[in-house]
Amino acid sequence: MSKANIKMKLAALLLIFGFAFGMGTDVTSSISTQSQTTTAQASTKVSASQAKQIAQINANLSSTQKKAKNWIAYRESRYSYSARNGNCYGRYQLLKAYLHGNYSPVNQEKVANKYVSGRYGSWTKAKKFWQAHHWY
Numbered sequence: 001m002s003k004a005n006i007k008m009k010l011a012a013l014l015l016i017f018g019f020a021f022g023m024g025t026d027v028t029s030s031i032s033t034q035s036q037t038t039t040a041q042a043s044t045k046v047s048a049s050q051a052k053q054i055a056q057i058n059a060n061l062s063s064t065q066k067k068a069k070n071w072i073a074y075r076e077s078r079y080s081y082s083a084r085n086g087n088c089y090g091r092y093q094l095l096k097a098y099l100h101g102n103y104s105p106v107n108q109e110k111v112a113n114k115y116v117s118g119r120y121g122s123w124t125k126a127k128k129f130w131q132a133h134h135w136y
Contacts, residue, residue, distance in 0.1 A: 044079040044091075046105045053106045057113065061123065068123035069112070072130055081105045 046054065058066060070079075076093040077083035081103075089096050089103060092112040099111055120126040120136070130136040 044081060046081070050105050054109050057106070057109045061113075065123040068127040069116075071127055072123070072136060075130065081108060 058069070061069065073079050073091045077091050079091060081091045083090060083093065085093055087095055087097075089099060090108045091105070092108060092115075094108065094111055094115060098115060099107060116123055116126045116136075120129060126136045
């Protein structure tokens, strides 16, 4: 066996070993992306009880209003109920003072609806404002 042949076999073995333990660039990128997705999903999950309460809170919104609300939630926090940005918190990046220390998803939904109703009149109007100013 020549040195070149040994080096080729060693390189192949290292490559196989690296991919087996997630050291390949494609595998690492995939794992990193999956980890980020899992983290984002974890912060958007709510209990069955919370989901039921949130559905009741949003029951009076039309499908157009719900779509506008979801559009804003995606841009503000990627749907995360635990997103933080300075004095703003949660899915709709509300001022912490508006939440009065209750950062639960249910309270965020209630407060967001009240805020948007008072300031803009509707979620579609809030979305139009957001599109023009990149905040609402």
